[in-house]
Amino acid sequence: MTDQPQATKKMSIAEALREAIREEMQRDERVFCLGEDIGIPGGFGGAFTVTLGLSEEFGHERVLDTPISEAGIAGAAVGAALSGMRPIADVQYADFLFCAMDQLVNQAAKMRYMSGGKVSVPMVMRAPSGATTRAAQHGQSPESFFIHVPGVKVACPSTAYDAKGLLKTAIRCDDPVLFFEHKLLYGSKGMRAEKGALSPEGEVPLEDYTVPFGKAAIRREGTDVTILGKLMTVYRALAAAEDLAEEGISCEVIDPRTLVPFDVETVAQSIRKTEHLVIVDECPRTGGWAGEAAAVLQEAAFGSLDAPIKRVTAPDTPVPFAPVMEKYYIPDEDDVKAAVREVLRWR
Amino acid sequence: MTDQPQATKKMSIAEALREAIREEMQRDERVFCLGEDIGIPGGFGGAFTVTLGLSEEFGHERVLDTPISEAGIAGAAVGAALSGMRPIADVQYADFLFCAMDQLVNQAAKMRYMSGGKVSVPMVMRAPSGATTRAAQHGQSPESFFIHVPGVKVACPSTAYDAKGLLKTAIRCDDPVLFFEHKLLYGSKGMRAEKGALSPEGEVPLEDYTVPFGKAAIRREGTDVTILGKLMTVYRALAAAEDLAEEGISCEVIDPRTLVPFDVETVAQSIRKTEHLVIVDECPRTGGWAGEAAAVLQEAAFGSLDAPIKRVTAPDTPVPFAPVMEKYYIPDEDDVKAAVREVLRWR
Amino acid sequence: MADPSPDRMLHMYRQMQRIRQFEEKVNQLFLEGRMPGTLHLYTGQEACAVGVAEALDEDDWVVGTHRPHGHAIAKGVTLDDMMAELFAKSTGCARGYGGSMHVGDPATGVLPAIAIVGGNIPVASGMALGFKMQKTGQVIACFMGDGALNEGAFHEGVNMAAIWDLPVVFVCENNLYGASTPVDQVTRLEKLSDRAAGYGIPGETVDGMDVLTVHGAAQRAVERARNGDGPTLLECLTYRFVGHSRSDTRSYRSRDEEAEWKARDAIPRLAAHMVERGITTQDEVDAIAAEVAAEIEASIEFAESSPSPAPEDCLKYVFTEEAGQ
Amino acid sequence: MADPSPDRMLHMYRQMQRIRQFEEKVNQLFLEGRMPGTLHLYTGQEACAVGVAEALDEDDWVVGTHRPHGHAIAKGVTLDDMMAELFAKSTGCARGYGGSMHVGDPATGVLPAIAIVGGNIPVASGMALGFKMQKTGQVIACFMGDGALNEGAFHEGVNMAAIWDLPVVFVCENNLYGASTPVDQVTRLEKLSDRAAGYGIPGETVDGMDVLTVHGAAQRAVERARNGDGPTLLECLTYRFVGHSRSDTRSYRSRDEEAEWKARDAIPRLAAHMVERGITTQDEVDAIAAEVAAEIEASIEFAESSPSPAPEDCLKYVFTEEAGQ
Ligand SMILES: Cc1ncc(C[n+]2csc(CCOP(=O)(O)OP(=O)(O)O)c2C)c(N)n1
């Protein structure tokens, strides 16, 4: 982690994101937000309050409410970026990215390449991810789709510190960035609070700082097994590690912070020490990020691995509504513990 | 492979697909086609001639030309399927699936689940895949996106026999099937022929037969290394195997035929024999099918593997236009040979 | 235009009461923490769903939105099935897999509601295509909000229905807001039904707070659809009396505006109309409301005493052949 | 309306000649197997691109389609840059990464063409949004075929431009077919510009075979855009004299129809107009054509003698920071 400056404040992730946007909008006239219900006076500040108050501060032109037109939003961001602006677009739920897929995959990601490097598309697309008893069309974690799109970067902050620092990096990045935020981590207040939310608060510097892309964070050090998780599953992994410590099992928990670029080396190094790897991910198993990470790491750390890499993921199903089924669907600390015990049986 | 009946005819893949559609349309009134430029008199029979002549035979209502509206096409297929029909929809290039992504991912794949199993969506979406000097927006191989969509099956025929047999299975399947066809394998004739095409012809039964989903085909037997490829890369793998045989290296080449369901067992068994695995895939590396296959197989065959699983894929870039760059981009037999030699160095 | 039969009017009244009371109850259950998930209430818009559904035959279909309770109940999903679904029980209309945003029941001609704004429109056109190809004579009504009109899916789905003269009625419930966003901020049109002209189909704007008006317009549209004359875009001017979803304090609109619309509530309006014409008495009307209240209490009992799905049931219903993968 | 200045008219003629001759040549090179890739020729539609581009200022922008040679040349991409791109050389306007379907050059205000039908429309609106926010006074012309009007992206992109009064001109080149599909099979509208009404913006249909007519209409639309009065949907009725792409035998349309439209060829038409008015002589006109022919020969030489990208160059230009990943 980069050195933390002096003055800090305890913030939720929603607040940290808002701070990042505010500071960047103050710093750079080209930065603006567009999305649904983000700036309406008396409105929500977006589906999870992140832009609350910003239209009052910066005006409605720079916190631009759009029609319900996700392809239009993404396209507007692409075009505005091409014209020299720095758009921060958002969809209310990550599930709606599928409505904007052509603009994201075929336009945003490829414009630079198709022009032979003559143009660039500095845009951010924010998307709230994760299952929260809203069933199949409002609970997906579609970040894995985007690691398969050459030309976009993918960030996944799990702490308030990272949320602010990564979002600033994303805004300043000259390439398109998909920025996934987990609904249960926001810490949104009041009526927009989420049931079952974890809402980790953290000390966030009030000064300007950035968190670089492609540098994983070791959230807990350990010697017996490496657990790789992102967004919400970082916390599941940490909870499991806590419990397992009591059984005498020492877990190292790593948070990649960005999926593209992905910090293979930090994880590979950890595996060289622990010789075991468990990957925890809320994306459905087949074709998900956990599989990609396993494929890269079985190669990068071959010979060091004492056991097959174990994936703890959501199953290959849509997100169910019933809370009992959803609980089964989402990988939790018990699933992680079982996987850790299983890989350690190979010792 | 299932037993081949008696009467056969040499066919290209385009012809075999057409035969499958024709026979199924004759067999079942509910089967119909919809897509762009598929049935216009004097037209193309779709972008790659697959539906040529079918509107004359079955009428324009059952070979339905649509506006250029991919989301509309996919949605029409979903709805028609829900009403009891058996639509075979298509997009002209697989790249355009991104325009229909919401309908495919959020509607087609989830309708059954969201209804608690009360409805089903028996539709096929055909999509031509692969790079053919048409650059970034007409050369993608997006099949990996769909293995990450619980609720759809994914087929990838590489031979004429499979093309007919898998398409029949897809049409009769009560679930949505994404059916990927490789542009260089069609064997389309005349002006619609593709440069650099391989166009494998094969003996195709004139009678009714199906190829089941989830059963891989061993395309060549061998003992030193297993090579897993799909669509075009099956042929790259076979060419490499041919050359490597002269060096005394014996390769087993496996074609999964369907990616969802995926026949883990056939490949795992092969690995238990060969102890080495190379996966060849035209999808970009990160987040692609090759990674998923590697992740599954490192677990299924752990202990048998003498070397890390090696992926030979397209790089993490859009598809370039210039043929010299495109040739570099597409994994070919030389890339496969190099990878085989590399994994065998671990012996 | 002539009123519907007294029986039908009384049934409409009952249906609107069912929707209203069902939602008042689930909202309460939800606030008490007894019900999981999220809720988009239809309160205030009942005339739209009921007016349209009553213009449909039993084997016709509807497909709803993220705000679908009204659509489903109006077309005949039972309160038991609805309540159990919202309680996430396996006796629910979607066996607990769908929840509030995906209620539906093929047995009553209700597709699982589609909560992707605009996403149900191409699907509805597709179903209508299937009806036409199979010559079943069926019609589908596709509900959408004012916000949905700006989705690309609207455009593609409506155009297809137009060019193929498909038997579908597009019902736009213009409640003046998409979530917090006023409709006049996202379109230059004064009348949303004017979008119909871009597809060469008829468009009509009606008072969505009067169930008889909605019903009349819906009948005409259904008739056109059934006769092979293609789709209609029917705009119903209406208002949700409540927040967009559970976490909405409605600060983006005025209490005056709310009061104005509440004064036009379709439910007392129909009651008054019937009483005025001597079709019924206030007592009978009150009795209906009381019967509905009892029905709803019974549905809660049914739901609460129903079994939950097993956790691992979440693996079911992905594919038709369970062992398929 | 008054004609443009003689110089401008002569320049328009030269630009149309450039497009026509460039494409005749690349088609030949392509058929000879000397040029890779695929081709969608603009032949016959030259008046549309040129009429519009000449209404734009140098720092205005255009974004083309899968059929973009005309759009790019009209806005000023040089024949050398174009030819080298189609030859897949690193001196091409997209350094060999884009090819025929993605020609463009930011230096001349031409975005890389977008070959996803309709895909350029939201991008154009976005760029116009950027102009408006930065108060640059710039305008973008977004070209599209008749087929693109049925894409959801059209709907969303045009609506956004409408509500925000963005400085964009939507130019629909209605050449009667989307690939093989006749336009009247995919819309109920007689005039595509009538779609404009659905967004509350002006629509106009003009003779796309007359460059002066197109130019006049484009000037009006550009002026509206630049004045902050928002977008226009300008439909140009035109015809491609050739097949949709290299593999099209055009059996879906009649030779009579083709002959009728070819008789309206915009290039001789402008020449005749200028000669009639004494603006120029046939000799001067012929000299322009000859100059263009020489330019094209030179561009082939330039392209053929230019270096190809290295194979591994395909790894470049994915991100701005090459080492970023
Ligand atoms: C594609 C998509 N975008 C955004 C949303 C989030 N969302 C849910 S309801 C809603 C407002 C819908 O407005 P409208 O269509 O007018 O329907 P209403 O809620 O007023 O009934 C929004 C933006 C969504 N569900 N789907």
Ligand SMILES: Cc1ncc(C[n+]2csc(CCOP(=O)(O)OP(=O)(O)O)c2C)c(N)n1
């Ligand atoms: C989204 C998408 N769908 C389909 C295609 C394939 N395609 C390329 S050009 C074309 C026809 C386009 O017709 P139109 O918009 O009228 O333009 P024209 O070719 O006539 O210039 C089609 C279907 C595509 N490129 N993109």
Ligand SMILES: [Mg+2]
């Ligand atoms: Mg609304």
Ligand SMILES: [Mg+2]
């Ligand atoms: Mg056209």
